Amino acid sequence: MARATRKTPGCVLFLLDCSSSMYGEKSENLAKCVNETIQEFISVCTNGAETLDRFHIGAIRYGNETGNAIEIDNPSDFLQPVSALEQMLLPEDPSEIRQWVKARAGGGTPMKEAFEIAYGILEKWTGEHPDSPRPTVINVTDGQANDLVGTQAEAEKLRSMKTADGEVFVFNIHISENKSTSVVLPTEAAMQKMDLGRESEFANGLFKMSSELTNEMVTLAETVFPGKDQPKPGAKGFAFNAQLTWLPKLFQIGTMAG
Amino acid sequence: MLAITSLQVPKDNSANLPDGGASNHCEDACSPPPDRPIRYTELPADGIRLAVSDGVSNTSFSGIWAALLVRAYVTGGIEEQLSTYRLEWWDRVTTGWPNLAGTPLKKARTGAAATMLGLSLTPTVGESLAAWRADACGDSCLVLVRKGQAILKFPLEQASQFNRMPPSIRTGEFKKDAANPATENEPAPLVGCTTGSVEPGDIFLLMTDALAKWFYTEQEEGGQPWAELGALTGPGEFEQWATENRTAGKIENDDVTLVLAEFVKEAPHERVL
Numbered sequence: 001m002a003r004a005t006r007k008t009p010g011c012v013l014f015l016l017d018c019s020s021s022m023y024g025e026k027s028e029n030l031a032k033c034v035n036e037t038i039q040e041f042i043s044v045c046t047n048g049a050e051t052l053d054r055f056h057i058g059a060i061r062y063g064n065e066t067g068n069a070i071e072i073d074n075p076s077d078f079l080q081p082v083s084a085l086e087q088m089l090l091p092e093d094p095s096e097i098r099q100w101v102k103a104r105a106g107g108g109t110p111m112k113e114a115f116e117i118a119y120g121i122l123e124k125w126t127g128e129h130p131d132s133p134r135p136t137v138i139n140v141t142d143g144q145a146n147d148l149v150g151t152q153a154e155a156e157k158l159r160s161m162k163t164a165d166g167e168v169f170v171f172n173i174h175i176s177e178n179k180s181t182s183v184v185l186p187t188e189a190a191m192q193k194m195d196l197g198r199e200s201e202f203a204n205g206l207f208k209m210s211s212e213l214t215n216e217m218v219t220l221a222e223t224v225f226p227g228k229d230q231p232k233p234g235a236k237g238f239a240f241n242a243q244l245t246w247l248p249k250l251f252q253i254g255t256m257a258g
Numbered sequence: 259m260l261a262i263t264s265l266q267v268p269k270d271n272s273a274n275l276p277d278g279g280a281s282n283h284c285e286d287a288c289s290p291p292p293d294r295p296i297r298y299t300e301l302p303a304d305g306i307r308l309a310v311s312d313g314v315s316n317t318s319f320s321g322i323w324a325a326l327l328v329r330a331y332v333t334g335g336i337e338e339q340l341s342t343y344r345l346e347w348w349d350r351v352t353t354g355w356p357n358l359a360g361t362p363l364k365k366a367r368t369g370a371a372a373t374m375l376g377l378s379l380t381p382t383v384g385e386s387l388a389a390w391r392a393d394a395c396g397d398s399c400l401v402l403v404r405k406g407q408a409i410l411k412f413p414l415e416q417a418s419q420f421n422r423m424p425p426s427i428r429t430g431e432f433k434k435d436a437a438n439p440a441t442e443n444e445p446a447p448l449v450g451c452t453t454g455s456v457e458p459g460d461i462f463l464l465m466t467d468a469l470a471k472w473f474y475t476e477q478e479e480g481g482q483p484w485a486e487l488g489a490l491t492g493p494g495e496f497e498q499w500a501t502e503n504r505t506a507g508k509i510e511n512d513d514v515t516l517v518l519a520e521f522v523k524e525a526p527h528e529r530v531l
Contacts, residue, residue, distance in 0.1 A: 042361045048318050049355045049362045086361050093434075094364035 002133040002165035004054045010133045011056045011079060011125055012041070012255055015114040016101065017141035018063030023105035026142055026175060026244065031103040033247040034059060034069075037255065038085055038100050045082045053081035058121065059100075062114040064107025070100050078121045111145035115154035119161070126163050134166040138254045140173045140247070141206075148205045155209035171237035171254035172206040175244055182241040185213065185221050185231035185253070196240065203240045210238035217256050224249040259522055260379075262296040262308065264288050265496040266515045270504065285313030285321035285372075286466050286513040287328045292493065301388055305380030307332040310398050310515050312466040314371040314426050318362065319351050323370035323429055331376040331393070336448065344429045344439050369439065371426035373398045374448070375413075375464055377519070379456065386455035387521055390462070393448040397424040399470035402454070403461040403484045408477055413450040417474035420467060425449055462519040463487065468512035472503065487516060 004010030014034055018027065038057055045054045058078040059069035068075040072088070089098040122135055137158060145151045161168050176182075183194055183203070196203045213221065213235045221231040239250055268284035288310045290296050298306070309331040313320025326343045330336040335343070351366055352358070358366060373396025379388050392400045394413040397420055402410040414420065427448075430439030461484060465473060476483040490496045496516070503509040 039361070043365055044316070046318065046361050046365050047315070048366075049358055051361060090360050094360055094367070095434075 002131065002163070004133050006053050008132045009054055009056050009081070009129060011058075011122070011129070011135035012037075013057075013079065013118055013121065013135065013137045014059040014069070014101075015111070015118060015137060015139040016059055016061045016069055017109060017111070017139075017143070018061040018065070018069075018104040018106065019109040019143060020063070020106050021109075021143050022063070026177065027103040027105045029244040029247065030140055030175070031099065031101045032097070033251060034101045035097050035099055036248065037251045039097055041255075042082045042086050046086075051083045051086045053083050055082050056080060056125070057082065057085060060114050060117050060121075061101075061104060062110045063104065065104075066110050066113050066117070069102075069104075071102075078117070079125060108146050109141065109143055110147075111139070111141060112147045112151040112154050114139070115151055115158055119154060119158050122158065122161055122168060126161050126168075130163055132163050132165065134163055134169050135161075136169045136171065136255055138171045138173065138251065139209075140175060142175050144202050145205075148202060152205055152209055159209075159211060167211070169211045169237065169254075170209060171250070172210045172239075173242055173247070173250050173254075174203070174206060174240045175247070176241040177244070178241070180241040182239070182243070184225060184229070184239045184242060184246070184250075185218075185235040186238065187232055187234040187236070190232075190235075199240075206240065207236060207238045210236040212236055213253070214256070217253050220256060221253050224252065260296075260298040260301060260306075261518075261520045261522060262290060262298075262306075263518045263520075264290050264292045264294070264516070265490070265493055265518070266292040266513070267493075267497045267500040269511050269513050270501070283321070284513050285315055285324060286515040287311045287313075287321065287324040287372075288464070288515050288517050289328045289332045290517070292515075301379060301381045303381060305378060305388075307334070307376060307378045308462075308464055308517050308519060309374065309376040310464045310466050310517055311372045311374040312396070312398050312513065312515070314373070317368070317370045318365045319347070320370040320372055322350050323347050323427075324372040324374075327372050327374045327427060331374065336374075336376070336393075340427075341438070341441070344441065347429050348432050348439065367432045367434070369429035369431050371428045372396075373424055373426050373467070375400055376448075377462055377464055377517075379519070382455070387458060387460075388456040389453065390456055391451065391453045394450045395448050396426050397421075397467040397470065399465050399467070399474075401463045401465070401470075401473060401484070403463070404457060405459065406482070408484065410452070410454070411474065412452050414470070414474070417471055417478055420471045420474075424467070456521055458521055458523075460521045461488070462517075464515075464517040464519075466513060466515040468510045469514045469516055472509040475508075487518065488520075 430441035
């Protein structure tokens, strides 16, 4: 696995479902977890008085307004080096978590468009950073994509892009407030055994769009999700009906790829 | 004669600089410092203290803390006056970087950490040349070589024991408006201690983790790493040696520090320092 350095920075791109069904606790929790993850990246990259640009981070929201989820002067600058994120919204109290990403909800679920935008961003980025660690894309949604087949095709295109370190890592997280049957980091065999009823088609679609976890990610997943349903080698970066409280753990695993 | 030589090579940061340039930022500290070789014909009556310390790199300003821990050990104050050194660390950070804000300030407030190894040599009356005592916290290691054998490795004993989360001595957290760092959950600074007698020809090697791990691995594979290190004649050769071994993947790209204390009839060779 390549190491993220200032010369070969890592890249994490969030795709955030901001459709109307995300209204309330889901969108608020999602924004909170993304902001905490951004803060953690900045902190990890900070040594002494300096924040070293070892990572570039971005977030695309999709819903009635699809585009950059981070409010900056030039919205087409999707990926920001961590030092630039550090300079944004500087709070007086440094312990305060900044709201780079705000909770939003409205409209449908144009997931395909988000993957299209992600492709454009990463096509440029991988061209500029051919020796960087493989970029990571974390897609979080709570419902059916408007166009599942089209989304799958876009995700496939995205995953085919690569740096010298490997293909783009795609992690799909489906969240739910219900205590429905959940699937976390399953293998192909585990997925086949699941009965998700009428949600099966969508779940399987998202599963196919997801990348296989590395050994290091499986090891971490075994620690953060202890118990009999522990992830196994061959597991994919995919969760269905994940509880909101699992998001930080899933982000921790997902962001390990780079 | 006791010949003491300190050698240090900072990690190669060129990959971390966009322009590919070099940086000499080092988070290791040692006493004596690298540019001051010491030769004693006899140990001073009150003995001498040597130390190496390795600032934990995922904490901020850890090089300053490592330097303070070394000073605390060699002046005999590491147990009793640690709280003073903790405050000095924070004072140095806030004085040196008065405009610290945002995440750098938040991270600095969580404090710094460093591993440490100290060796105390005191003269004795009788057959042995001196008595020694080593104190440690973490994976900075001591090796005692006697008659061509590494007879003691402390506190770690095998290469497999090195990991990413060694115990460390922490400054504690500096919460906003608090007069003192929060240290209630901090363990005792030095967690291991061992003692012995010095014999003629003894060689003590104090090493920070990257070098110690290399040393242990070489020895476990049947090598005599002390001979390889002892043959290096100065900082230039040591730097070249570290670079070659990093390139060969034998030693991790980390700060590397060695304090070599040799009880010999004469200095084995004059190191150009």
